[in-house]
Amino acid sequence: MNQGLQLLIKKHREIFWEENRNFYSDEDYKEAERKFIKFCLTGASDNA
DSSP states (O other), X not given: OOHHHHXXXXXXXXXXXXXXXXXXXXXXXXXXXXXHHHHHHHSOOTTO
16 A cells, blocks of 8 residues: 555544544444545545
């Protein structure tokens, strides 16, 4: 995987964790984090 893309994903994971660490169960957290990172990188959500 491209190193720049890996750094972007890491950055967005840290942002998501800081803002949402106490709001989700472990299972829901993984799904929400995945959707957040996808949205940040593509601008598209799964609902569109």
